[in-house]
Amino acid sequence: MASEKPILYGYFRSSCSWRVRIGEEKKEKEFLVAVISGLFPQFSAEFKAVNPMQQVPALKIDGITLSQSLAIIHYLEDTHPNPRLLPQDPKKRAQVRMIADHIVSGIQPLQNLSVLKQMGEKKMEWAQTCIASGFQALEQILQHTAGHYCVGDEVSMADLCLVPQVFNAERFKVDMGPYPTITRINKALLELEAFQVSHPSRQPDTPAELRA
């Protein structure tokens, strides 16, 4: 059976979709892109059949459909080990996963659309508080683990999560002054091609006024 090209269901501004796009670039995989609006009411019945959670990203690959960005990135890592996104040393690998989970479970869900809608007028303040509180802890963690990037000098899953989260922080006008390590690593990563071509400003569904 000829293998079909995987389909990535995503949305240009979704930070979780961006994580997967960076993984796609790093692994030199090529996905077809199916654009799904990030606004829940516009989700189609068709997409609900693809991903019952109706969230992006979702990846149709090798006959299965996966959701959850880190599960998708782990699958790419398991099936295409090079270049690796997890260090060989188990302790460093644990630190990579700790930082990734800290962002993916500890920060991003709290500033997600569904929560912000409930916050009404306090929306902006809530998002800023959640991100700042997460970044304070992350800054301390990175002071122990970072080299050029989040853990040592190799790009890892942690970096795939960091850059989209800093992008969100900037959208919510979080003061990045107290986070010099996060800021330095983010800048270094944005110089790499994989982070540039996957950037929200360069996707097929990016509106003209937001294009880089």
Next chain:
Amino acid sequence: MASEKPILYGYFRSSCSWRVRIGEEKKEKEFLVAVISGLFPQFSAEFKAVNPMQQVPALKIDGITLSQSLAIIHYLEDTHPNPRLLPQDPKKRAQVRMIADHIVSGIQPLQNLSVLKQMGEKKMEWAQTCIASGFQALEQILQHTAGHYCVGDEVSMADLCLVPQVFNAERFKVDMGPYPTITRINKALLELEAFQVSHPSRQPDTPAELRA
């Protein structure tokens, strides 16, 4: 250097701590237990030095301190592969991680204490809505992946996340009627010793009135 016994910082009712306790039992590791109250204002400066995020669980092990339950469980898997908590087949492994992340990133953070405090009078309704919406999707996913347990017939990381989340659902009085697959798997898992001895009703800090 003699290896010291790992220390698990946890709290009896924390669902994230429970995930790690089940992992500890499955891997036949023995952790010292450091009890940390689940209420933020009571967190000590000492614990902030252990885990800058001031969240449980945290594990001091092999000279490093890890936070984030799934990162901790992955570290146990990497360093003590048997009995395994991830299937050998990459597709099944991806399904395990998808289900685990769905709970850990997609459900639990939305009904976490910090969010509920913001919801005021709507607290209970909000928690129920988040869990129900997550369980609707999970029920559909499990219909494709489940055997005796979440993915096939082996206990996996997904199961370590499922049981504590159902426990939370019961605390928030979520109607479990629409989720027969979740209910069946949860019941089967609660018959296993690793899930029983790690149960919130049997921890050193469980109040007398909640003890099993």
